[in-house]
Amino acid sequence: MVARRTSRQRLLAIAPFLVFLAVLLWISLPVGLGSLGGSGISVLTYSRDAAVAFGAGDSGSLLRAAISLRDSGAILDDQRWVFNVWPPGMLVVDVALLGIESATGIPIVLLMVIFTCVVLAVFLGCAFAVIRAIGGWVPAILFGIGVVLYSGVSGWSLRRGLFYSDTFGVIGFGFALLCLLLLFRAETVRARWMWAVLAGVSLATGAYFRASFEVVATGTLLVAGLVLVVALLARWRQKWRRFSGGAISALLPLVVMSAVAQVVMLPWRIYVGVRNHPGDFRWSALSELASVARWLPEPVLRENNLLSSVLSHSNWACQNDPEQCQAIYTLEQTAQNPYGGSNGGYYTAGQFDQFVLGSFFAHPFTFIAERIEALGLGFVSNTGLSLRAYAMPESIVIVALFIATVVVFIRTRAFANPAYLFFFIATLGQVATLLLLHMEPRYFLGIELSTIIMGSAALATVYRNRRPVPGRPAEELP
Numbered sequence: 408m409v410a411r412r413t414s415r416q417r418l419l420a421i422a423p424f425l426v427f428l429a430v431l432l433w434i435s436l437p438v439g440l441g442s443l444g445g446s447g448i449s450v451l452t453y454s455r456d457a458a459v460a461f462g463a464g465d466s467g468s469l470l471r472a473a474i475s476l477r478d479s480g481a482i483l484d485d486q487r488w489v490f491n492v493w494p495p496g497m498l499v500v501d502v503a504l505l506g507i508e509s510a511t512g513i514p515i516v517l518l519m520v521i522f523t524c525v526v527l528a529v530f531l532g533c534a535f536a537v538i539r540a541i542g543g544w545v546p547a548i549l550f551g552i553g554v555v556l557y558s559g560v561s562g563w564s565l566r567r568g569l570f571y572s573d574t575f576g577v578i579g580f581g582f583a584l585l586c587l588l589l590l591f592r593a594e595t596v597r598a599r600w601m602w603a604v605l606a607g608v609s610l611a612t613g614a615y616f617r618a619s620f621e622v623v624a625t626g627t628l629l630v631a632g633l634v635l636v637v638a639l640l641a642r643w644r645q646k647w648r649r650f651s652g653g654a655i656s657a658l659l660p661l662v663v664m665s666a667v668a669q670v671v672m673l674p675w676r677i678y679v680g681v682r683n684h685p686g687d688f689r690w691s692a693l694s695e696l697a698s699v700a701r702w703l704p705e706p707v708l709r710e711n712n713l714l715s716s717v718l719s720h721s722n723w724a725c726q727n728d729p730e731q732c733q734a735i736y737t738l739e740q741t742a743q744n745p746y747g748g749s750n751g752g753y754y755t756a757g758q759f760d761q762f763v764l765g766s767f768f769a770h771p772f773t774f775i776a777e778r779i780e781a782l783g784l785g786f787v788s789n790t791g792l793s794l795r796a797y798a799m800p801e802s803i804v805i806v807a808l809f810i811a812t813v814v815v816f817i818r819t820r821a822f823a824n825p826a827y828l829f830f831f832i833a834t835l836g837q838v839a840t841l842l843l844l845h846m847e848p849r850y851f852l853g854i855e856l857s858t859i860i861m862g863s864a865a866l867a868t869v870y871r872n873r874r875p876v877p878g879r880p881a882e883e884l885p
Contacts, residue, residue: 542867562791607667
């Protein structure tokens with residue numbers, strides 16, 4: 408009887424992972440057999456043909472750099488620019504799959520489908536297990552159904568975005584959230600330290616794929632560290648005892664997590680600061696390109712077949728201040744390399760940023776209205792498609808889940824739960840980053856998927872506490 412019960416428990420433990428894998432493969436492969444990622448290629452396409460089909464976008468640029476690394480043993484100078492834009496995570500994945508393709512003859516597109524589905528199934532299976540531990544099978548099953556219907560998974564991660572870095576970055580970030588949820592449920596100090604360290608490694612892994620999570624890691628360290636110092640001073644002076652106790656309990660794991668993330672990210676900082684742009688240890692130099700792009704006039708973008716940049720508001724400073732835009736354009740035409748920034752342009756990236764700031768103060772309401780409009784446009788668009796491919800029901804559900812998370816956080820007084828605090832800090836950090844960049848629906852993947860996870864965890868808490876058990880607080884925290 409005991410052996411049968413143990414076997415059943417093991418089966419129930421691994422079943423969600425297998426179900427997720429089967430469903431993800433079912434979603435991805437039938438579409439991929441005919442056309443994958445909107446590029447009109449089959450899953451049986453090999454690497455060189457795939458790189459040509461993907462073109463000059465993110466996926467094609469990264470794949471060509473990986474092919475260069477495989478063929479020559481090093482990133483050639485004409486491909487090294489990718490390290491100024493993207494961290495190396497996706498390049499490592501591409502190189503690994505290229506090696507498997509060479510060794511086995513299995514096309515890289517099919518390998519990427521299988522690899523993505525396996526990694527995503529592991530992540531969703533772990534999230535399912537955490538939510539089941541909080542609230543039982545019903546909330547977990549509802550989460551499982553909802554998450555595979557979410558366009559960021561079914562539309563982007565499994566189809567159009569298979570060779571992009573977004574999905575793997577969000578998975579690393581999501582694992583950090585799950586580790587913090589488990590940290591709060593840990594019964595020993597040693598276990599809490601272990602989950603905090605694992606959360607830091609997970610967050611850094613996400614940053615190695617998406618630079619926005621480096622911003623989240625750094626912002627969390629600064630915010631959590633500052634508030635933790637205030638809480639420690641309050642405890643030392645024996646003031647705000649209710650605040651200081653909960654704050655220290657929640658913020659200390661966040662400081663540990665973000666500090667560990669900084670340590671894990673250090674090798675890449677050293678590499679780019681020594682090899683790519685000596686003396687500049689920033690995680691990514693993408694901000695320089697964004698600074699220049701804000702002041703590119705619309706006719707210039709259209710002449711270069713960059714209509715997508717117009718639709719995504721990448722030149723939002725020009726859209727908000729056309730007079731300043733024209734003045735900048737006139738002077739840039741006198742430069743050796745117009746709009747080259749520090750590489751031969753009339754103005755540097757820093758000066759372009761100063762122009763944005765000055766223009767904002769001159770036309771604040773124009774800038775605020777346009778930025779909010781662009782942010783809303785990106786959020787309500789289907790994550791797997793382009794702007795203006797709306798997914799309103801999905802967006803409404805995600806907003807409802809965010810509101811539910813806030814309500815449960817306040818009603819259950821979950822201020823000592825680091826997962827909630829990290830979720831709010833990370834969401835604010837990602838929104839702030841998006842306000843400064845152009846808009847693409849895939850940029851909301853981290854915000855939306857983390858909202859689905861935390862909203863499900865919050866509702867699982869409510870479901871668990873729907874019938875208070877004698878001897879247990881009615882508002883027990885997750």
